[in-house]
Amino acid sequence: MKICFLMYPWDKVDPVSDSTLRLIHEAHLRGHTVAITTPTKLTIRDTVAYAFCQVLSRKIVAKTPHSLHKNASFQTKMLPLAGFDVIFLRANPPVDPVALNFLDSVKDSVFIMNDVDGVRIANNKVYTAALNDPDKRFVPTTHVSKNREYLERVLADAPSDRMILKPLDGYGGSGVIVIERSASANIRSLLDFYLGEKEDRYVIMQDFVEGAEEGDIRILMLNGEPIGAMKRVPADGELRANISRGGREVKHALSKAEKALCKHIGPKLVRDGLYFVGLDVIGGKLIEVNVLSPGGITRINRLNRVKLQRQIIDFAETVVRAKEMQAARKTAYRQAIEDAVAEG
Incomplete structure (x- = not known):
């Protein structure tokens, strides 16, 4: 297979803990062509979506992800995105909407993990907050708003003295704090900060789940x-x-x-x-x-x-094989029709 990882720069990869490196290493071990690029390296040429990619040399022998990271050798090539079998979307949040627009042009012919439209609807915490859970079995009571008065009222009416406040588009734990009704004098200034002067940023206020401190x-x-x-x-x-x-x-x-x-x-x-x-x-x-x-x-x-990366690459291979088999069947069926018409 030909696999492109749309990710962060190679020099930002932590060889000790990086998950993307494990996926790249597994794909390399299996003999797949591996290219990496970043959202800033996407481009259009003659109405075709391309990326300036670093293509990993197949000559590199690397038994471990650490050795692959240390000894990796790349060639820089401008490559059409539609030529890849799989694109792993591994860029750090928040999502780059322009990058998704580039991927829109190839999403019907390339298997993208994860799907472009799915990423659009799930790239922030509204996806979780709006999960169908009428009995409140799986999601804490959650409020998303820009309205300061409403959020103050939510805290005042909450069944617990504590709630979680966080920005809608944060990640990695950034901006997550516990607010307490007993410290309500500080709430307005906190909301001023999170919402912005023009109240143009959404925030999430969520019931505090017991055990969170553990x-x-x-x-x-x-x-x-x-x-x-x-x-x-x-x-x-x-x-x-x-x-x-x-x-x-x-x-x-x-x-x-x-x-x-x-x-x-x-x-x-x-x-x-x-x-x-x-x-x-x-x-x-x-x-x-x-x-x-x-x-x-x-x-x-x-x-x-x-080695979870084996299951993930296995899955990608299975999807691509299924797409190839479907395309081959379609071609065979079309040829059968052509042959039948010719005989008539």
């Missing part, structure tokens, strides 16, 4: 099914359990509630073309769906002595 669960989902999980424990004095915020990971087996959540959301993820995502879960409640560059592969691998 950490969260990252679940990796592939084609609607969980393939691995870990618990992230926050550093001392920190609410956020993100590894980038000093959290640490520990081994985790899915609870009954977490399995029920995966079963509930899995079919929707597949319908939306979100084949590889990360779920952030606290107390069996879905906090966030990560659809751009979900991480955790390396740490889950180490904790469980597995």
Whole structure:
């Protein structure tokens, strides 16, 4: 296969923990042609979408992701996006809407992980907040608004003294804070900061889930099914359990509630073309769906002595084979019709 990773620059890759590097290494081991590019290197030539790519040399022998990162050799080429079998969308959030526009032109002929339209609807926290959950089994009560008075009223009427406040388009735990009704004197200034002077930024206010101070669960989902999980424990004095915020990971087996959540959301993820995502879960409640560059592969691998990247590349290969078989059948059927007409 010919695989393009639309990602962050190669010099930003952390060889110790980077999930994308594990996927690249697995694809390279299998003999696939691997190219990497960034959203800033997309271009149009004669109405065709291209990217200035770094094509990984097939001559590199690398038994481990670390050695691949250290010894990688690239050739820079301008390549048509439609020539790839698979495009892995692994750029860091927030989503680049222009990059998605480039991908629109090839989404019908190239398998994109994740689907362009799916990424559009799920790239911020509204996707989680609006999940169909009438019985409130899987999602904490969530409010999304720009209206300061409404948000102040939400806090005043909340059943608990504590709520979570965070920006709609944040990632990696950025901007997540706990607000308390007892400290209401500070709420207006906090909302001024989060909403902006013109109240032009959406924020999320969400019920505080008990146990959040003990950490969260990252679940990796592939084609609607969980393939691995870990618990992230926050550093001392920190609410956020993100590894980038000093959290640490520990081994985790899915609870009954977490399995029920995966079963509930899995079919929707597949319908939306979100084949590889990360779920952030606290107390069996879905906090966030990560659809751009979900991480955790390396740490889950180490904790469980597995290689999740094999399952992910297996899935991509299966999808491409199915598309090729469908195209071959279509060609054969068309030829059969041509032959029948010619005989008549």
